Amino acid sequence: MRQNRFVEKSIEKLLFVAAAIATISVALITIFVFRSGLPAMSGYGFANFLFGADWSPGNGEYGILALTAGTLAVTFLALLIGIPTGVCCAVFLAEILPKRAAAVFKFAIELLAGIPSVVYGFFGLIVIVPIISEHVLPLWQRVNPDAQTTGLSILAGGFILAVMILPTIVSISENAISSVPQDYREASLAVGANKRETIVRVLIPAAKSGILASIILGMGRAIGETMAVMVLTGNVAMLPKGILDPVATLTGTIAMEMSYAGPTHQEALFGVGIVLFVIILILNLAAQAIARKMGAVGRE
Amino acid sequence: MNMNMGAAAVQTSTMPRPTGAPAASQTPAMPRQAGAAFTEAKTEAADAELVFDINKLNLHYGSFHGLKDVSIRIERNKIMALIGPSGCGKSTFLRTLNRMNDLIPYVSIDGLVCFDGKDIYGRNYDVTDLRKKVGMVFQKPNPFPKTVFDNITYGPKIHGKKNRKQLDEIVERTLKEVALWDEVKDRLHKPALGLSGGQQQRLCIARCLAVEPEVILMDEPTSALDPVATLKIEELMDGLREKYTIIIVTHNMQQAGRISNETAFFLHGEIVEIGDTETIFSTPTNKKTEEYITGRFG
Numbered sequence: 092m093r094q095n096r097f098v099e100k101s102i103e104k105l106l107f108v109a110a111a112i113a114t115i116s117v118a119l120i121t122i123f124v125f126r127s128g129l130p131a132m133s134g135y136g137f138a139n140f141l142f143g144a145d146w147s148p149g150n151g152e153y154g155i156l157a158l159t160a161g162t163l164a165v166t167f168l169a170l171l172i173g174i175p176t177g178v179c180c181a182v183f184l185a186e187i188l189p190k191r192a193a194a195v196f197k198f199a200i201e202l203l204a205g206i207p208s209v210v211y212g213f214f215g216l217i218v219i220v221p222i223i224s225e226h227v228l229p230l231w232q233r234v235n236p237d238a239q240t241t242g243l244s245i246l247a248g249g250f251i252l253a254v255m256i257l258p259t260i261v262s263i264s265e266n267a268i269s270s271v272p273q274d275y276r277e278a279s280l281a282v283g284a285n286k287r288e289t290i291v292r293v294l295i296p297a298a299k300s301g302i303l304a305s306i307i308l309g310m311g312r313a314i315g316e317t318m319a320v321m322v323l324t325g326n327v328a329m330l331p332k333g334i335l336d337p338v339a340t341l342t343g344t345i346a347m348e349m350s351y352a353g354p355t356h357q358e359a360l361f362g363v364g365i366v367l368f369v370i371i372l373i374l375n376l377a378a379q380a381i382a383r384k385m386g387a388v389g390r391e
Numbered sequence: 392m393n394m395n396m397g398a399a400a401v402q403t404s405t406m407p408r409p410t411g412a413p414a415a416s417q418t419p420a421m422p423r424q425a426g427a428a429f430t431e432a433k434t435e436a437a438d439a440e441l442v443f444d445i446n447k448l449n450l451h452y453g454s455f456h457g458l459k460d461v462s463i464r465i466e467r468n469k470i471m472a473l474i475g476p477s478g479c480g481k482s483t484f485l486r487t488l489n490r491m492n493d494l495i496p497y498v499s500i501d502g503l504v505c506f507d508g509k510d511i512y513g514r515n516y517d518v519t520d521l522r523k524k525v526g527m528v529f530q531k532p533n534p535f536p537k538t539v540f541d542n543i544t545y546g547p548k549i550h551g552k553k554n555r556k557q558l559d560e561i562v563e564r565t566l567k568e569v570a571l572w573d574e575v576k577d578r579l580h581k582p583a584l585g586l587s588g589g590q591q592q593r594l595c596i597a598r599c600l601a602v603e604p605e606v607i608l609m610d611e612p613t614s615a616l617d618p619v620a621t622l623k624i625e626e627l628m629d630g631l632r633e634k635y636t637i638i639i640v641t642h643n644m645q646q647a648g649r650i651s652n653e654t655a656f657f658l659h660g661e662i663v664e665i666g667d668t669e670t671i672f673s674t675p676t677n678k679k680t681e682e683y684i685t686g687r688f689g
């Protein structure tokens with residue numbers, strides 16, 4: 092009896108310590124990043140740092156606008172491709188494919204999540220980049236004869252990122268759709284709705300909070316992804332004018348430059364880290380607010 | 392209870408009707424034995440118009456024989472009650488009438504289920520059209536996680552009614568029909584899940600009425616409700632009798648006695664006895680029926 096209580100207490104303590112370590116590490120890293128980055132940002136001027144378009148650390152220029160634009164462009168394109176593909180795929184797996192076949196597909200898609208990002212980058216470099224320079228560019232040149240690209244571009248990075256976030260979007264959305272109560276399906280079919288109408292008007296709305304959660308997680312992964320985009324976007328710190336232009340991203344720039352950066356440059360890179368942190372925070376909050384607003388009717 | 396009446400009814404059902412199927416696609420002439428079990432005292436043969444004619448229906452869940460040789464005829468503007476102990480196949484039978492069992496992949500069905508003279512399990516039969524004409528109210532209230540208004544207009548919108556004024560009218564009319572209008576008229580655009588259980592069930596009936604079905608299938612619609620709400624729904628059904636045909640599953644003998652014209656007693660997937668409600672409740676011919684009705688049956 093007493094021993095039991097002792098064990099119970101010890102386990103509680105252990106869990107507390109584990110939770111404390113996790114929380115404290117996050118807090119310490121955050122504090123460290125902010126302390127290392129803020130001086131450089133204020134030294135260069137916050138406005139200059141955030142909205143300056145010239146990132147050339149060799150000349151002491153630390154304007155990150157081009158990097159932010161690169162990150163947002165690649166992420167946006169990834170979401171533009173990844174969300175519809177992922178949600179359609181989830182609907183297909185949850186509602187249309189027979190259970191057994193769906194299980195095989197789900198397994199395959201979850202395997203995608205296990206592939207290291209450098210492999211995605213490599214694949215993109217060998218397959219996607221040449222396709223863009225040899226096939227997409229000529230098409231685009233019919234519209235805009237001056238277009239040029241090596242293939243390393245927003246399109247290449249965004250496309251591969253879309254594939255990388257698919258497993259997240261598909262598996263979480265599929266789960267959300269599958270767990271919509273059977274009652275709703277029956278109620279909809281019973282008034283004479285067909286399968287498509289049931290999916291579009293009842294199941295997806297009922298599963299929207301799960302679908303949104305999957306999108307938020309996918310977005311987080313897209314913004315934070317470093318290796319694949321570093322390999323595919325060309326790392327040119329210039330404001331892009333089209334999706335065939337090369338860009339540099341916030342994460343890619345940190346990864347590329349941290350090994351040789353001098354003291355000021357290094358602080359500026361921490362500043363880039365801060366911006367990344369804040370962007371992710373803002374996007375998460377926004378997405379949650381949207382989720383809450385959209386979830387409001389029907390729940391309450 | 393005369394055989395003549397049954398035969399006449401079959402003939403009427405093959406004549407063209409405003410709501411019915413074109414005469415060309417009627418089902419082939421049917422064997423007469425369905426009529427043998429069928430007893431009906433009151434209606435004049437000329438008025439008896441069959442809505443459902445079910446003949447030797449068998450249903451299997453995988454290898455489990457859920458319905459055995461079920462034959463029933465259901466007339467327009469009547470209320471038919473299905474009674475029987477738990478697990479005897481009442482819900483299963485009800486769900487064959489709007490092909491809800493299609494959702495279960497391992498179900499197999501044979502026999503003939505004719506609605507308005509057409510075999511609903513026949514090739515090329517339009518299931519969505521069937522479900523539009525044969526509405527269903529479930530045992531558990533299941534409003535969509537949408538507003539009251541959107542719940543009711545869901546069906547009409549799907550069937551092409553987009554006009555806002557028309558939709559407003561449908562909402563008001565159906566909510567009045569189910570005696571819910573006064574309670575929810577100020578919260579039409581609030582979530583339906585915020586209503587009480589009894590209100591939700593009446594909303595579900597309104598949602599069903601909104602697509603103007605010919606037949607309403609009700610699976611223990613009042614089993615989750617308190618006596619007051621139950622009474623309201625019973626009164627409602629009495630009123631609906633004029634416009635609709637209702638088939639209701641109930642465990643409540645008084646309810647079956649109060650509202651139905653005809654009663655079918657199911658046991659182990661078979662119809663043990665079927666006939667005029669008054670007759671069944673006063674002088675059942677089968678011993679099992681009597682035991683069940685008087686509550687001596689396990």
Ligand SMILES: Nc1ncnc2c1ncn2[C@@H]1O[C@H](COP(=O)(O)OP(=O)(O)OP(=O)(O)O)[C@@H](O)[C@H]1O
Nearest residue numbers: 452455457475476477478479480481482483484495
């Ligand atoms: N989806 C299913 N798969 C397999 N067997 C089923 C399924 N649904 C029902 N059954 C079986 O069919 C039989 C009849 O079930 P049904 O639900 O029709 O009974 P019921 O008369 O409606 O009972 P209750 O009064 O409890 O609702 C039961 O033995 C049940 O176990």
Ligand SMILES: [Mg+2]
Nearest residue numbers: 481482483610
């Ligand atoms: Mg049942």
